[in-house]
Amino acid sequence: FPSEVDLSSVPFKDRKISIVAIVGKSRLNSMSNKASLLNPVLDRDIFQGAEGFLGEKIDKRDLELFYDVDNQVVYLHYQSFGDAHRLADRCQELFQEKSTKEFHSVWEDNSIKHAKTLLYLFSISHIVLICHPGSTFDIGYVKLFKILDMIRLKLQGCLTEELSDYPISKDWYTSARLCSPRVLFVFQTATFELNYEDSDLSYNKSRSQKSPPIKKLQLKLEDQIYRILRKSRVITNISNNSLFAVPANHEFVYVHTKREDVVDPVISYLQLLRNFNTPVKEESPKSRSYLTNRRAGQGPITSSSFTGRVRESNFREFLWQHIELAFSKGFNDNVGRNPVSSIFELPVCDTWFQIALKLHQFFFTDIPEGKPQAHFNTLRSLLETDVRFSENRCNKYLPLAETAYQQDLPKHYIRSYHLQKLAQAKHVFSQFARGPAYEKYMRQLEESCEKWWKADRQRCEAISLTRNLCINPLHRLEDDLETDSNKNLPIMPHCSQIKTKAACNCGRKQADKEDCFDHKSANFDFYESLSKTCCSKLNKIDLPAFKASTTEATARQVLPVPEQVVQSHSQPHQRSSVVDTKRIDSGMSVLSLALSLEQSGTSDVYSHGQPDNLEQDDALSQPEREDVEERDGGDVTEDQDKEAALDGDKTGLKEVEVEEARGVNKDGGEEEDVEGEGPDKDDGQEETEEPESEDEIEETVEESVLTTTSRQHSTTEYLPGMIHTDSPAGLLPKFSSWSLCCLGKPSFYSHSQGLDLPGFLAGSNFLLPWDITVKANKEKWPTVGETAGKKGRQKRPNRDVGEVTLRVYLGNEYECPRGHRFFCSGPDKIIKVSSMCSVKDNATKLLTLDMPLYTPCNCRSTKMNIAQLMRIYIVTPDGPVKILINPMIQPAVSPCPLFHPGTDRPIELPPGGVWCLRLPHVYQGDRGVYTMPTDGQQLHMCRLMKGAFSYKETPVDG
Amino acid sequence: GHLVFEASSQNRLVAPPEMKHSIKLVDETLRWCDNAMEMLLDQTDYLVIGAIGLQGSGKSTILSLLGGNSPQDTYRNYIFQPQTKETKEEGSHQTNGIDMFVSSERIIFLDAQPVMSASLLDNLIRHDKKYPTEYSSAEYCIEMQSLQIATFLFTVCNVVLVVQDWFTDVNFLRFLQNAEMLKPQTPSSVHDSGSSQDDTPDYYPNVVFVQNKGSVEDFGLESYKAMQQTLLRVFENSRLKSQGCVSLATGGLLPGINNRTVETDLNLFILPTMEYYKNEQDSILSFLPEYRGYPSFNSLIKCLRNQLFSIPRTPLTHANLSEKNWFHYAARTWDSVRKSQLLADYNRLLP
Structure with missing residues (x-):
């Protein structure tokens, strides 16, 4: 949110304004985003795509604001991961950073933010446009709306407190929102193609009808969405009680038929070229159908731009009927036999800006301790069904995996055995544990097993010269230097408990020889000790050995x-x-x-x-x-x-x-x-x-x-x-x-x-x-x-x-x-x-x-x-x-x-x-x-x- | 579902009737259908390709074209019935349940009803159908059904085509991950499932992302790379095999997109909007082919088909199943998916 907006610079502070928010998803397209479709409404290119000339600035922000002073409308544009280019950018960033952060956590944060922003927008705007780049309603929204409604009611009290300092009407104050906002659904693609033939046909057959298939589709979608929302009780008869409302007797679904706002320039130029070429060929004696003649004359570019113009103006019509209503009567989307007057507030510009800022802080920057925080936590847990599922499941199977590790453990064991058992435990865990929490719990498992092992179960890993392992628990040798890491360890020599039989230097006496861990004991100590009882009296030729001249050899x-x-x-x-x-x-x-x-x-x-x-x-x-x-x-x-x-x-x-x-x-x-x-x-x-x-x-x-x-x-x-x-x-x-x-x-x-x-x-x-x-x-x-x-x-x-x-x-x-x-x-x-x-x-x-x-x-x-x-x-x-x-x-x-x-x-x-x-x-x-x-x-x-x-x-x- | 074994096993070597249209594997009430069995043989060299996607993304169309249809065919001749003009105008869906088709190359195609479909939900509400009491609301019923279909496809397919008609619905991607999470464990043996299966690793299919109705821009190198990287990152921790099988870079169809320019190898293929049957007319009209900025739909679908068919066929279970055994296995899987404890646990957590 542009919190740096200088309130004093906003003109016509005393004017009443209407607020339109646009949320939802958009496809990956560098030239436009979902708010671009507002441009024809405004007759200006305000909302640019990610690579528009404002790209730099826009990219950093989630919320764009444009105040159309002449028409007294404030447009808010929110971008989330639903907008594919943001998702792609974020992924790119994570790639470049080589971040170890798991994508799921990024994703979670984003969905929380998305939910909170929706709550925020629902409380400060009159009209919320929900964009679908495709042609079908995403029923995932139903779940989200239900959660938001629940949280909204919980937060209402807190929000009211926040608003207590402002000179606003009682209704606004108690309900903590301007009105029950109208939600309009915008679909950016039609389910069917309006290609040239189709559009031509529609012009030929029923030009006056204004492309009825689209109209039909819009109506069908309206019915569909209305039924779904009603059934799930997102919208109710009394709009004051629900998160939002859809108008009962106005269009609330708009299907955009133009594929793109900005066509590939190469295509348009080539089409233009074709248009100039085709009339020349028309001079040929070959007879042509009326259809092709017509099209050649009109040209696809004109026809498409014409259709586009039509659609654009239609969208403007579609949106403005709601805005106009907001300025005149306000929304009353209650249905049923006992109409209750609905709350509708047309705020003064200045107040609105102040409140919007204040609420933005409430939702995002400094969330008050206590209740609101708790509610946001509930929101998080409600949103993350998969995470909760995964956590539950991992939690359930972590002890099982740990038991698998601890089963049949010897008193002391070496690292390779530890790793072997750990792998076993991990296998058990991986059999049952699922989902995004998997990695986290896997680490926990590793840690707990490692801890278990390190707690007096570690075996010395010295390997004797005959490749046998020391069987003692982790210990230190007598002549080892004492360090922090080994000062608590018992002092004992290595021992593999493997004995061989060997004769002494001269070969006259045999004795058991302990498995040796260094060459001195193998080549010298053993023979030296045996020689005391045997060979020491024999004549020897001393072989070269070090003679110290100092004590500090x-x-x-x-x-x-x-x-x-x-x-x-x-x-x-x-x-x-x-x-x-x-x-x-x-x-x-x-x-x-x-x-x-x-x-x-x-x-x-x-x-x-x-x-x-x-x-x-x-x-x-x-x-x-x-x-x-x-x-x-x-x-x-x-x-x-x-x-x-x-x-x-x-x-x-x-x-x-x-x-x-x-x-x-x-x-x-x-x-x-x-x-x-x-x-x-x-x-x-x-x-x-x-x-x-x-x-x-x-x-x-x-x-x-x-x-x-x-x-x-x-x-x-x-x-x-x-x-x-x-x-x-x-x-x-x-x-x-x-x-x-x-x-x-x-x-x-x-x-x-x-x-x-x-x-x-x-x-x-x-x-x-x-x-x-x-x-x-x-x-x-x-x-x-x-x-x-x-x-x-x-x-x-x-x-x-x-x-x-x-x-x-x-x-x-x-x-x-x-x-x-x-x-x-x-x-x-x-x-x-x-x-x-x-x-x-x-x-x-x-x-x-x-x-x-x-x-x-x-x-x-x-x-x-x-x-x-x-x-x-x-x-x-x-x-x-x-x-x-x-x-x-x-x-x-x-x-x-x-x-x-x-x-x-x-x-x-x-x-x-x-x-x-x-x-x-x-x-x-x-x-x-x-x-x-x-x-x-x-x-x-x-x-x-x-x-x-x-x-x-x-x-x-x- | 309990299976009735066909008694007609005496003529095993006789090829099954050539299929013209798909046959129901799972009907619209999500019950298993046994009659598809007749189409299957007792041989083990086959490939199962399933498609999953949101409503209207073009699953049936793409599968039909992969199965042998050409874009010039009329809709009635399509293997899997694509959306008719009426369904399109009503904003509703076409496919119900799961349809199956076996091509002469012994490729088993599975076309499923759309996941998270508003139209299905609307049907449920409008016709006031009873949904199982364990689901607290109609939309959760649809969500759980969608998950059932997705987990089923993830279990019985060699390749799952993830069809989208725009890039990219985060909710759908997340849905796919949930489906992966809730996928039932691979039983160790076909014949004695339920016994100790501690050592068989879970099976995960190859996942190929197909962007349908792609625009000129989608075919650009930058956006192709961006799409790949995004999906790569999103499916980073996923065990679905989403890399190394299918790519726009390998076909050599686009001059800019090749193995040198595209370092990542995520399975992502882009198909343009289908050119229906206007090709002939255009060729009369003009000697200049219309500039599109991307290869023709036909060559792209051919390229996709070649790449899909050459995907290594890893066995679904530890044993190599014959087509008929696959059918039994799929039936059992469908049954276990319907009764899945994992899915039930998940359902309980829905708000």
Whole structure:
């Protein structure tokens, strides 16, 4: 409503006015709206369509007002969703806003507003035009009118109070309206087409009759509407008592026959063109019917505009008879035998405007508290039958759905179970709940179920490393930081109540192993606790682990791969700046050549099955680093060891490539010079007796640790996961997931009896022999590298000359979750030796093939248990050879880094012992744990890379 | 309604009599009629198209034309009787109850009486007919009957044409939503309805909005888009399948309206005012075809028919019904709609 209308600017304030309101529906049409049909009445284009030049202003308002001063008529035009263009606009708006607001609520608000506006208009106007764009009466209005009537009577008292301050007649005051307004029905389309033929026909046949079909239709509709309204008691005999009245002896239905107020300009121009063309053709000799001649002459445009004019003037007539009556006598629409004088008030302009404003406030802007508000609420509930129905229904079935959720719930459960039950409940709800309130109640259901779950029914959702769930209610761990969200939770560890059986580090003792939730407990804590009663006294080789220099050691954020590469490249460079200068002087050029050659060689070793370029980069950087370290270390023996290790690595199982051989050869000269120191030490080791050997071994251990950890590792930051080929250089884990210990002298193992350890399957506890032939003659050995081409041939004659065969025993032990253990002689081949026989296999396959990380266990269980490679036993002989182990494990389908114990080079095992390398139980990568693949096809991609074992001859003085 | 099974099943393979006119499925007192059964076969490849709309919107005309009539046919030859001049002039309705017609393509057309019809209400009042006592007034009786028809069509049709002759009556749109809300649950099995049917999802038909008697402006891209968006928004939360089947954009009939310019895919088709039988005369009169601003009625109705017939035929129930089974199913549905608890609850809430 144009509340900003300046009352003082309204002219002729003392004139009496009549008020016409126009409400109803209109079709989607950008050029006109329902009020446009008033334009001919006014002889002016006042009411424009949505896209008229006043469009901007009009769009914002629901109520338009025009004061026809000359005729003293005020026209009010109300637009609601009934007007399709408003509905379309609103929808467009909602689209653009991406509003989450449900359309139904918008719709509801609009229908309330519509109803209130009608009430308002019924109380301030004399005539209400109800527009129907179609040709039939919308019986939905009957319901609306009944509701409005009910509310009007309730509100009458309140409205009277509102009017008490104005100088108005008593009638107006008590009834709170000008009169019982006359309602006129306007239909914008006729039920039938008035096309040219029809109109022509009507002109031909009955021009004087003024298109009687229309008249007939109007009368029929009047009868129809009157009967319907009477029957529903919307209109009664006494108009004062009803919401509105229809005139008993005036027309109150008008059917508009012109299709549109503004015809498509293209059409009119084309028709005009045709009109100019057709007369020309008429000159043709062809005879024409009178009809076509006539039409051609008259032309459709003239005929249609003529009809339009007629209709327009008719509409003006139709409306003005009512307006005139309002000015003269006022309406008296009472029928029946005892006529009561009806109330009719022709207000003074000024007063009317004031009251209209006041009432507008009453209805819309500031609704008084108390009664009126309550009445409006009743109005809302009466209007929204569907909403009430929906609410009732949803309300009824919400508890049912909730019960469905709560049925058979375990004490604690996880989210997925919650969601599953919620889906069940939602399904129940969706079966019965209907209508616009559905979404709202669905949300309620979700909330209430969620609340139910969160109220002490939540289960911890930690997943163990074997993919089992923690069974405890939601809790926090002891070392979790206390936050607001978890401070009320009980403190307890995760527990899946699943136990497996596992042996300790050395494999001599078995115990139940709780399902682990982190790799530390799986790879370290369990073994550490078992070792207290078993392996702690054994000789061990400590594997690289973090040593804190400060108390505030922190876990390094594991960097993404590309940065790792950069880092591993840059660090050696930094270190190279502090390289011993004299080494650089002596052999920089040689070394760099060797380095470049080595790179190609070593990269082969390090990048087994890694197609990934980045990883290869990383692998490349390693020898570089090592090389630098060699210079750095300054310990000559170490250098020699290193070179030999590399050499051994390659020669042990593969043919040495030409380039490599040359590279080694160049360094060979140096090696020879320093060899004098090495053998002495090795000899000492070999010859020591048992009690002393422990010390000796420890010494070696010291040494090997020294060698392995020679690269500068951070002492303030540790690696959160495990060491693998992609982990950043310079970081060590807090603990080693691996363990290497010595069970005793080689005599501990008897090849006829096998290893006497618990849990082994019968006949599967045998190690496999690996015979190494070494030359007894020490002078001969450098010739190995003399010329690569001849190497193969040279080896054979060497064997003839005083060679020694040493026997090493190897065993890859697999352990299944039930504690069964066995050795394999090849991939998925469990050693099975009957009591009478001896071991027939040898270790060749262990040496030359990738060994699977997982292999099915023989144990009889309903579900096949998969055993995991857990230990590697090596019986090292006494002799001029050192066994090197370099376990590289690929725990998942590539791309996946290779896990290794963290030493820079293969671990050298001291001779004369039964060694046991315990492998990690779980492999924790940077992005989580590499668990056993569920797909059997992928199982074989998890493997111990070949080349885990090698040897190095140590020169012994014959 | 209790069904009498036809004993004439011995000649199953014989095609039923070719239909010329529709046959009553539901009569004017809204009782089920069994004789339409004869027209149906024991085969499962068919499509049920129903039409719903306000009085005089052109349901019967459109269905007749889809069923095989051409605009040149005289009214008497129409499959579904369109409004005669007299009915038009009286402002009354034509179709009573629900009519059925099976085309040779095995398309079952259902033409229903208008919903929320003033003329039906007037008839009720004028003839002082008794309406069931559960309805508090005559107009509620009409409203409930309208809802019954709408929910019935929503349950037994593959496609429901929503016919309007102007865009758009909000009350009618809201009526459609109420009908959707009050639609009875889909029974799980044809043979044992009433048993536990917890897992069958409710069936919802494809709904195609047909704007009849469209003006030149209605064929404009802007207004077509506006109509689509409006309906899309209004039926946003509806489970009626109102998207992706029929569009003015797919036929390639209008240069401006194609899949590139129209992003939304609401089923909306616009038909112009029918050109009756004046085509011949015009062609003599002028070499220039009359400018309309839209494709001819014939090509549009052909396009609509093609699109409608190619709508994927999802089964109404979990089992694939044969035509005859469909008839039994429809009869049962009509029965359950008439006695629907949902509708009764709704009726009780009417003010």
